[in-house]
Amino acid sequence: MAQKIRVKTWQAGLIVGFLAALAQSVYNLMPKSVEGVAAYKLAPVAYGFCMFCHVRDIVNTFMRNIFSFMTPAPISAIIPALTIVGLLLGAYISAISTKSFSVRKTVNPALAFVYGLLVASFAAILGACPIRIVLRAAYIDVIAFVGIAAMIFGAIVASELLLKRAWGG
Amino acid sequence: MYAFAIATLIIGFIAGFLFQRTGQCFIGAYRDLYLFKDTHLLKGVVGFFIGALAGYITLMLIADPFTAKSFPWVVYNVLTAIPGSIVKAKDLLSVLIVSTIGGFGIGFFSVAMGGCPMRNHVMAAEGNLSSIAYVTGFWVGIPVIYWIIWIIN
Numbered sequence: 001m002a003q004k005i006r007v008k009t010w011q012a013g014l015i016v017g018f019l020a021a022l023a024q025s026v027y028n029l030m031p032k033s034v035e036g037v038a039a040y041k042l043a044p045v046a047y048g049f050c051m052f053c054h055v056r057d058i059v060n061t062f063m064r065n066i067f068s069f070m071t072p073a074p075i076s077a078i079i080p081a082l083t084i085v086g087l088l089l090g091a092y093i094s095a096i097s098t099k100s101f102s103v104r105k106t107v108n109p110a111l112a113f114v115y116g117l118l119v120a121s122f123a124a125i126l127g128a129c130p131i132r133i134v135l136r137a138a139y140i141d142v143i144a145f146v147g148i149a150a151m152i153f154g155a156i157v158a159s160e161l162l163l164k165r166a167w168g169g
Numbered sequence: 170m171y172a173f174a175i176a177t178l179i180i181g182f183i184a185g186f187l188f189q190r191t192g193q194c195f196i197g198a199y200r201d202l203y204l205f206k207d208t209h210l211l212k213g214v215v216g217f218f219i220g221a222l223a224g225y226i227t228l229m230l231i232a233d234p235f236t237a238k239s240f241p242w243v244v245y246n247v248l249t250a251i252p253g254s255i256v257k258a259k260d261l262l263s264v265l266i267v268s269t270i271g272g273f274g275i276g277f278f279s280v281a282m283g284g285c286p287m288r289n290h291v292m293a294a295e296g297n298l299s300s301i302a303y304v305t306g307f308w309v310g311i312p313v314i315y316w317i318i319w320i321i322n
Contacts, residue, residue, distance in 0.1 A: 009209060012187035013216025019180050020217075021224020025233040026176040044252050045239055048221075049184065051286035053253060054177070056311050067312045069319035071255075079174050084290065086181025087188075091294035094189035101296050106283060109302035115282040116289075116306020119275055121314040123286070126271025127254030130195035130285040133272070134214060136251050138221035140241035143250035143264055147272040154276025155199040162281055163204065 020048030020135055044073055046139040050132035052123040054081040185291060188213075194288035196279035255318050 024047065047053065057076035059067060064077065075081070095101040107115070123129050126147055128136055133151065136144035187193075191213060198210035228237035239245045250264050254271070258264045279285050282303055284292065289307070292300035 007187055007190050009191045009193060009213035010216035012191045012193060013213035014220040016180070016184045016187060017217035017220025018224040019183060021221040021228065022232070023176060023180055025228055025236045026173050045242070046251055049180065051290065052311065055308055059308070059312060067315065070312065070315045075173070079171065082174050082178040083181035083184075086178040087185035087287070087290055088294045090182035090185025091189040091291040092185075094186045095295040098190070103296045103298065105298045107299040109299055112282060112299040112302040113306035115278050116303040117310035117313065118278045119282070119286060120307045120310030122271050122274030122278065124255040124311065124314045125267060126275060127250065127252070129287070130275060130279065131217070131287055132253070134195065134218050135221050138218050139225060139251065140243045141251045142243050142248055143268050146265055147268040150269040150272025151196065151276040152199045154273035155196055155280045156203050157273075158277040158280035159200055159204050163200075
């Protein structure tokens, strides 16, 4: 049954984008004031789906005594955003049901670890991951379009330098 | 209150399920466009943009005007960025510089790795050991960069 679900890229994007935008509204399902802070101030706007921000919020929720220097969205002090957990679960179940789960290796894991560190750092500087920057652009934030343009430029430079010489993977 | 956790869990599940099927990558889209003139993944990004735009317009007009009260952002906040950056840039020039550096770094190292953070989380769930290493680095990197910024300040 599950194998028969065929989605086109634009359909998947449309559905997730729409849900991610509506997720903004969920914040207002909470009490109007939590610990003296008005509910609408607890999470930034265009916050429905972000790899960087939501990972940070999960880390903050469960380890804020250790990492007290982090400044996440205030909402995560009360309840975590479980987007990433859902993402991993959904991808795992989809991979199992299409029989595409296989243990393999593409990039040297030590190098991949460093790439993870670097991408997390640059995402912190930008304040968005490649997904949230599109959400921000859809919220008509002009700076986000600059971020997307810089991202495309970075991708082009890396394609020229790395992929055309078949290095880095 | 639990509505927030449950809603984000469900959205993440749907996103993981659909994006695993389509192999969606938000950096691979630009890479494929440049290298192969292939718009397969770009359609997903454009679809995501249009879906999000439709979602925000729905909120503003019908569902929840209170939540979308600062939409469109450019009308109410002109040329400021939506908060989230670790660097507290004040004027327009520094915001532009910060966005350019951040965007360039993400684009460059994501292409080097072969996918955006979301794609690598999906591939980690598919059993790719490199992506599991990447995801570990990503999760470790976030407290580390906050710690570095905290030390600098």
